[in-house]
Amino acid sequence: MSDSWKPLEIDPASIGAEASAAGLVSYLRGAAGLDDLLVQEKALVFRGFNVAPGELDGVMDLLLPNRLAYVHGNSPRTKVGKNVYTSTEYPPEFTISMHNELSYASSWPSRLLFYCEKAATTGGATPVVDAALWLDSLDPEVRAAYADGVRYTQNLHDGLGLGKSWQDTFETDNRDEVESFLANAGATWQWRSDGTLRVSQVRPSTIAHPVTGAEVWFNQSDQWHVAALGDEIKALAQIMPEEDLPQSVSFADGTPIPGDYAIQVRDRGLENAVDVDWVEGDLLLIDNLLVGHGRRPFSGQRRILVAMSD
Known part of the structure; x- marks a missing residue:
């Protein structure tokens, strides 16, 4: 390539x-x-x-x-x-x-x-990266670790809180519509006593392009991982459970993703971008x-x- x-x-x-x-x-x-x-x-x-x-x-x-x-x-x-x-x-x-x-x-x-x-x-370019090259750039042990996919967890507040509200996320204030969307998406969810909606879903880490058949890196684990996020989120993670953050990620079976894996994914993508x-x-x-x-x-x-x- x-x-x-x-x-x-x-x-x-x-x-x-x-x-x-x-x-x-x-x-x-x-x-x-x-x-x-x-x-x-x-x-x-x-x-x-x-x-x-x-x-x-x-x-x-x-x-x-x-x-x-x-x-x-x-x-x-x-x-x-x-x-x-x-x-x-x-x-x-x-x-x-x-x-x-x-x-x-x-x-x-x-x-x-x-x-x-x-x-x-000044600045403000939109970097773009060949997703197949991004996948190839990762160390073999990182690719192997991600092979079974990742689990994303979101905590969406009811109008006041950290991150986005569930109403803004789903562009509706109707809980039935949200539940129908999540059921069709194969996600699991829980309405919590404070009005927060917790959503969990397992997704693949790579995908094959429907026309070319090329296998490409296709997940956002680094953007959901505490290690690859800003200092404010890292500080929050010191005082509250990671699963209570606005968003978090693990391997599909719930095993934590090592921070250095998430950082490698983030950095290799940027290094190979145009x-x-x-x-x-x-x-x-x-x-x-x-x-x-x-x-x-x-x-x-x-x-x-x-x-x-x-």
Whole structure:
């Protein structure tokens, strides 16, 4: 496997199109085999088309014909349109490590589209990593340890507490709807006396791409692990049981994941990532199984929107 992979850049000159949203829409309407191209290249950057926020829906309708809601998402973000969201709203000084969207859930989007509404003053690239290369980069003992999958545990409060509420997570305040969703997802759950919902689910650590058959790293164990999180979460873990944190993770059988394993997963993903730098009006389309993504630290008022589809 080559370690020189990077997303394919498509600009007006490369396709003989006008440098505008209309030029991009015209290309997308006539482009046969775009799905195949995405699988082949894993990620596509549409650069130089100067897509304005008011023109975004027309482009998204062609790239993401069936936009999905961010239900059961664990990161803080704001819904800004028809199943369009802000990218994860973590403080700008933090790196967001590599991950495949909703890889901890029972269903996940097959593709993601990112749009740069406002570029950061400095930094703020979206790093992307070949998920098969990420898997290959891990030590054999780490890969073997993860072979049976991982168990994710969430504690979702009832409107006041640490992390996200269950109402925000599932975009409903109806408990029956939440239970139906979780039952269909194969999760177990418990409503606690303080209104908190505890959810537990076992998921695989790797997955085979349905078209290419490639085995890829596909879990978010490092992002759920105390060892790989910030100092505030580590401090919380000193004063409360790990299973009571907003989220935690173990191997599928409940055995703790060694902290150095989680850190290796996090660091190898970032080490093998390629940065996509942003110019306002640019878009990035990724195959969510073949490519993990994250965020570099930044200064200024960065605003990246994201949408997803099956």
